[in-house]
Amino acid sequence: QKEVEQNSGPLSVPEGAIASLNCTYSDRVSQSFFWYRQYSGKSPELIMSIYSNGDKEDGRFTAQLNKASQYVSLLIRDSQPSDSATYLCAVNTGNQFYFGTGTSLTVIP
Protein backbone atom coordinates (compact mmCIF):
# COMPACT_ATOMS: atom_id res chain seq x y z
CA GLN A 1 0.00 0.00 0.00
CA LYS A 2 1.30 3.40 -0.94
CA GLU A 3 1.83 5.58 2.12
CA VAL A 4 2.68 9.17 2.84
CA GLU A 5 3.84 9.72 6.40
CA GLN A 6 3.97 12.95 8.35
CA ASN A 7 4.41 13.74 12.02
CA SER A 8 1.00 14.84 13.16
CA GLY A 9 2.44 17.36 15.60
CA PRO A 10 1.43 19.67 16.98
CA LEU A 11 4.50 21.67 16.12
CA SER A 12 4.84 25.00 17.88
CA VAL A 13 7.35 27.68 16.93
CA PRO A 14 7.72 31.30 18.04
CA GLU A 15 6.94 34.06 15.58
CA GLY A 16 9.94 34.77 13.37
CA ALA A 17 11.44 31.31 13.75
CA ILE A 18 11.92 28.63 11.09
CA ALA A 19 9.32 25.87 10.99
CA SER A 20 10.47 22.55 9.54
CA LEU A 21 7.93 20.03 8.28
CA ASN A 22 8.83 16.56 7.08
CA CYS A 23 7.25 13.90 4.93
CA THR A 24 8.28 10.44 3.74
CA TYR A 25 6.66 8.37 1.04
CA SER A 26 6.74 4.69 0.27
CA ASP A 27 6.52 4.43 -3.53
CA ARG A 28 9.85 4.96 -5.28
CA VAL A 29 8.22 5.73 -8.62
CA SER A 30 6.36 8.75 -7.24
CA GLN A 31 6.77 11.63 -9.64
CA SER A 32 5.52 14.88 -8.15
CA PHE A 33 5.34 16.25 -4.67
CA PHE A 34 3.21 19.00 -3.20
CA TRP A 35 2.73 20.89 0.02
CA TYR A 36 -0.73 22.17 0.82
CA ARG A 37 -1.92 24.29 3.72
CA GLN A 38 -5.31 23.59 5.23
CA TYR A 39 -7.06 25.81 7.72
CA SER A 40 -9.68 24.18 9.90
CA GLY A 41 -12.86 23.52 7.93
CA LYS A 42 -11.36 24.79 4.69
CA SER A 43 -10.02 23.19 1.54
CA PRO A 44 -6.33 22.50 0.85
CA GLU A 45 -4.46 25.44 -0.60
CA LEU A 46 -1.31 24.81 -2.64
CA ILE A 47 1.92 26.22 -1.26
CA MET A 48 4.64 24.51 -3.28
CA SER A 49 5.22 21.82 -5.85
CA ILE A 50 8.54 20.10 -6.44
CA TYR A 51 9.49 17.53 -9.06
CA SER A 52 13.27 17.09 -8.96
CA ASN A 53 15.87 16.53 -6.28
CA GLY A 54 17.14 19.56 -4.43
CA ASP A 55 15.65 22.75 -3.08
CA LYS A 56 12.96 25.00 -4.45
CA GLU A 57 12.35 28.39 -2.89
CA ASP A 58 9.28 30.60 -3.11
CA GLY A 59 9.27 33.58 -0.80
CA ARG A 60 9.43 32.38 2.79
CA PHE A 61 8.91 28.76 1.76
CA THR A 62 11.53 26.23 0.70
CA ALA A 63 10.68 22.71 -0.39
CA GLN A 64 13.39 20.05 -0.37
CA LEU A 65 13.20 16.73 -2.18
CA ASN A 66 15.45 13.70 -1.83
CA LYS A 67 14.14 10.88 -3.97
CA ALA A 68 16.86 8.45 -2.88
CA SER A 69 15.69 8.82 0.72
CA GLN A 70 12.04 9.18 -0.32
CA TYR A 71 11.84 12.32 1.71
CA VAL A 72 10.35 15.74 1.13
CA SER A 73 10.35 18.67 3.52
CA LEU A 74 9.03 22.21 3.82
CA LEU A 75 10.80 25.03 5.60
CA ILE A 76 8.91 28.17 6.54
CA ARG A 77 11.19 31.09 7.37
CA ASP A 78 10.12 34.06 9.49
CA SER A 79 7.02 32.17 10.63
CA GLN A 80 3.93 34.30 11.16
CA PRO A 81 0.83 33.60 13.29
CA SER A 82 -1.14 33.43 10.02
CA ASP A 83 0.97 30.37 9.09
CA SER A 84 -0.78 28.44 11.86
CA ALA A 85 -2.58 25.64 10.01
CA THR A 86 -2.28 21.99 9.09
CA TYR A 87 0.29 21.29 6.37
CA LEU A 88 -0.43 18.43 4.04
CA CYS A 89 2.17 16.57 2.04
CA ALA A 90 0.82 15.08 -1.20
CA VAL A 91 2.50 12.68 -3.60
CA ASN A 92 1.54 11.87 -7.17
CA THR A 93 2.07 8.29 -8.30
CA GLY A 94 0.66 7.37 -11.68
CA ASN A 95 -2.76 8.94 -11.88
CA GLN A 96 -3.40 8.94 -8.17
CA PHE A 97 -2.60 11.40 -5.45
CA TYR A 98 -1.84 10.37 -1.89
CA PHE A 99 -2.01 12.73 1.04
CA GLY A 100 -0.40 12.48 4.43
CA THR A 101 -2.42 13.05 7.57
CA GLY A 102 -0.90 16.50 7.95
CA THR A 103 1.23 18.30 10.52
CA SER A 104 -0.47 20.88 12.72
CA LEU A 105 1.65 24.02 13.05
CA THR A 106 1.08 26.75 15.62
CA VAL A 107 3.10 29.97 15.43
CA ILE A 108 3.14 31.67 18.79
CA PRO A 109 3.14 35.50 18.71
Next chain:
Amino acid sequence: EPEVTQTPSHQVTQMGQEVILRCVPISNHLYFYWYRQILGQKVEFLVSFYNNEISEKSEIFDDQFSVERPDGSNFTLKIRSTKLEDSAMYFCASSSTNVANTQYFGPGTRLLVL
Protein backbone atom coordinates in the same frame (compact mmCIF):
# COMPACT_ATOMS: atom_id res chain seq x y z
CA GLU B 1 -8.80 34.91 -10.21
CA PRO B 2 -10.46 31.72 -11.51
CA GLU B 3 -11.52 29.25 -8.88
CA VAL B 4 -13.22 25.92 -8.47
CA THR B 5 -16.73 26.20 -7.09
CA GLN B 6 -18.86 23.54 -5.41
CA THR B 7 -22.51 23.27 -4.50
CA PRO B 8 -24.09 22.75 -2.10
CA SER B 9 -21.78 23.78 0.71
CA HIS B 10 -23.66 21.49 3.10
CA GLN B 11 -25.91 18.50 2.43
CA VAL B 12 -27.84 16.45 4.96
CA THR B 13 -29.43 13.23 3.77
CA GLN B 14 -30.97 10.05 5.09
CA MET B 15 -29.13 6.76 4.83
CA GLY B 16 -29.97 5.00 1.57
CA GLN B 17 -30.79 8.19 -0.31
CA GLU B 18 -28.97 9.34 -3.42
CA VAL B 19 -26.97 12.56 -3.41
CA ILE B 20 -25.36 14.53 -6.20
CA LEU B 21 -22.49 16.85 -5.43
CA ARG B 22 -21.72 19.49 -8.02
CA CYS B 23 -18.50 21.18 -9.05
CA VAL B 24 -17.57 23.77 -11.63
CA PRO B 25 -13.86 23.39 -12.39
CA ILE B 26 -11.66 26.21 -13.61
CA SER B 27 -12.75 26.84 -17.19
CA ASN B 28 -9.60 25.94 -19.15
CA HIS B 29 -8.73 22.94 -17.00
CA LEU B 30 -8.89 19.47 -18.47
CA TYR B 31 -8.36 17.15 -15.50
CA PHE B 32 -10.86 16.81 -12.69
CA TYR B 33 -10.78 15.02 -9.37
CA TRP B 34 -12.88 14.15 -6.37
CA TYR B 35 -11.48 13.68 -2.90
CA ARG B 36 -13.06 13.10 0.46
CA GLN B 37 -11.92 13.94 3.96
CA ILE B 38 -13.61 12.29 6.89
CA LEU B 39 -13.54 14.57 9.94
CA GLY B 40 -10.11 14.48 11.56
CA GLN B 41 -8.65 12.20 8.90
CA LYS B 42 -6.54 12.65 5.81
CA VAL B 43 -7.64 13.72 2.36
CA GLU B 44 -8.37 10.60 0.30
CA PHE B 45 -8.32 10.37 -3.48
CA LEU B 46 -11.54 9.04 -5.02
CA VAL B 47 -11.34 9.49 -8.78
CA SER B 48 -9.69 11.38 -11.62
CA PHE B 49 -11.46 12.24 -14.87
CA TYR B 50 -10.12 13.30 -18.24
CA ASN B 51 -11.57 13.48 -21.72
CA ASN B 52 -15.00 12.42 -20.51
CA GLU B 53 -13.87 9.26 -18.83
CA ILE B 54 -12.43 8.02 -15.57
CA SER B 55 -8.64 7.85 -15.75
CA GLU B 56 -8.05 6.46 -12.28
CA LYS B 57 -10.10 5.50 -9.26
CA SER B 58 -9.26 4.37 -5.76
CA GLU B 59 -10.64 1.35 -3.95
CA ILE B 60 -12.98 3.70 -2.10
CA PHE B 61 -14.71 4.54 -5.39
CA ASP B 62 -16.94 1.48 -5.57
CA ASP B 63 -20.16 0.86 -7.48
CA GLN B 64 -22.18 3.27 -5.36
CA PHE B 65 -20.15 6.18 -6.75
CA SER B 66 -20.26 7.65 -10.23
CA VAL B 67 -19.00 10.80 -11.90
CA GLU B 68 -20.24 12.74 -14.86
CA ARG B 69 -19.53 15.87 -16.82
CA PRO B 70 -23.04 16.47 -18.14
CA ASP B 71 -22.70 19.79 -19.90
CA GLY B 72 -19.07 20.82 -20.40
CA SER B 73 -18.88 22.95 -17.29
CA ASN B 74 -20.27 20.95 -14.37
CA PHE B 75 -18.56 17.91 -12.91
CA THR B 76 -20.71 15.82 -10.60
CA LEU B 77 -20.22 13.08 -8.05
CA LYS B 78 -23.22 10.85 -7.41
CA ILE B 79 -23.50 8.59 -4.40
CA ARG B 80 -26.29 6.16 -5.14
CA SER B 81 -27.26 4.79 -1.76
CA THR B 82 -25.59 6.71 1.01
CA LYS B 83 -24.21 5.06 4.11
CA LEU B 84 -23.41 6.58 7.48
CA GLU B 85 -19.71 6.24 6.72
CA ASP B 86 -20.07 8.44 3.64
CA SER B 87 -20.34 11.43 5.95
CA ALA B 88 -17.33 13.57 5.07
CA MET B 89 -16.15 16.69 3.31
CA TYR B 90 -16.00 16.15 -0.42
CA PHE B 91 -13.54 18.23 -2.41
CA CYS B 92 -13.46 18.73 -6.14
CA ALA B 93 -10.18 19.75 -7.77
CA SER B 94 -9.00 20.54 -11.27
CA SER B 95 -5.69 20.92 -13.07
CA SER B 96 -4.78 22.35 -16.42
CA THR B 97 -2.45 20.19 -18.43
CA ASN B 98 -1.60 16.81 -17.02
CA VAL B 99 -2.10 14.73 -13.97
CA ALA B 100 1.16 15.82 -12.36
CA ASN B 101 0.27 19.46 -12.60
CA THR B 102 -0.96 21.66 -9.80
CA GLN B 103 -4.41 20.85 -8.55
CA TYR B 104 -6.72 23.61 -7.34
CA PHE B 105 -9.32 22.64 -4.80
CA GLY B 106 -12.87 23.85 -4.42
CA PRO B 107 -14.25 24.85 -1.02
CA GLY B 108 -15.87 21.46 -0.46
CA THR B 109 -19.30 20.04 0.28
CA ARG B 110 -19.88 18.80 3.79
CA LEU B 111 -22.10 15.71 3.56
CA LEU B 112 -23.86 14.38 6.62
CA VAL B 113 -25.68 11.05 6.35
CA LEU B 114 -28.19 10.36 9.13
